[in-house]
Amino acid sequence: MPEGDTVWRAANDLRAALAEKVLTTCDVRVPRYATVDLSGHRVDSVASRGKHLLIRVGEASIHTHLKMEGQWQIYLPGERWRRPAHQARIILATEDSVAVGFSLGITEILELGQEQEAVGHLGPDLLGTDWDSFVAVENLRAADSVPIGIALLDQRVMAGLGNVYRNEICFLRGIHPKTPTHRAGNLDAIVDLSFRTINVNKSRRIRVTTGDTRPGRQTWVYGRRGKPCRRCGTRIREDTLGPDQLTERNIFFCPVCQPFTPG
Template identity: 35%
Template sequence: MPEGDVLLRVARRLSLALSDRPLVRGELRWPSLAGHDLTGLRSVGTVSYGKHLLTRLDDGRTLHTHLRMDGTWQVRHTADPPEPLRRPTVRAVLGTDQWTCVGLQLGMMDLVRTREEHGLLRHLGPDLMADEPNLDIAVANLGTDPDRAIGEALLDQSVAAGIGTIYLAETLWRHRVNPWRPVSGVSERRELFATAHRLMRRSADGPALTATGDTRAGYTTHVHGREGRGCRRCRTPILVAPIGVEPMTRPAYYCPTCQPD
């Protein structure tokens, strides 16, 4: 599932592609929204909240989408004549006379009044991709289950929105915290969220996605995806194990030397 840095970049791209021009194509291929045609409306921008995308329209409605595991938004030049885009994986088509945005394999879609979009997000913690996320709320949410493994808690979007397996691994490695340490045993809770926010925003704002600041192939992470390869700090082979409760387990990469039990 894409992480917060990816979603912020997608939101910015959709905003640029759809800005200032009316939609000449506004198809929602979603069972509950099949009767809605957005043609003629204008996008007033797309924002991300954690892993959610909110495309706001000038009629006072918001198109909410979530990529889940396999979804993507592709942006391409608008073709003349228009592409039929008949593939069953196409879930949404938003196009101006210049650019067309195609939502493929989207995992969630809603069309709500913009003033009511908060109802779609009320289950989420503070957005770590915000300019100034409310870390106090994130820390308070984290403390509601002190016996929970810190890695599992960081992945919980109701604690704080935006962290996935990459920034779980990279954040905990930087602080030398084992993913299975209970929340009660972690003193630097606020610092963890501050680090995750900083790493994800740097990645979203940079020229290419990277958790390390280095965009070279093979150097974009310190631990995530590097099972069996040497820790960049101590050279101990990186390990990976599932974290969380079935069926929601996710892979957690860590260094057994830098992040001991």
């Protein structure tokens, strides 16, 4: 699932293409909203909230979420799409730009007053102007016996982290992802590292946590099963972790640098 920085960049791209412009086309290819047509209305703003996107048009808010396969792409009018047309869930066009949402996990048209129903459950947004580290720390502390690796992906704790950052933050703090949150050490430091790591990457197309942008060098543990730890040389291990089988994700860790601390 895309990280919050991917969604933040998508919001920037959509803002540049659509904001303050009048829609000439609004084609929502979701049965429930097939009759919705916002063409002729101006796009007032585009905002990201964690991993959610909100495109505000008049009295409506177009709420989308990329989930696993979703992507927004921007084209010039008449330009050939880079993904199959049958994957398009929504098409928004102005006189000079065409924004296409492909394979979106969520596409819904809300009234502006309904936005809180879609995003009100989220914790502080790591990339938002209203970021509140104190609330994020308290939310993390409330996770208590929940494994830190699960708590970091819980968007109700703080919004924006995905699996890459979850794994990298645990490594950088020397914490096994399955360690209960109340045994994970300095929670303020974990939240601060989360904020700094995602913000330093938000404008990059290639995510880097090591400081080395060369291919194969960008991460400490993520995607590196069986390869030597960059700190101690021990082979990186892979496992799965999640509150249930449907939401399990792969975890990567160094068994030496990240010893498991049981509850």
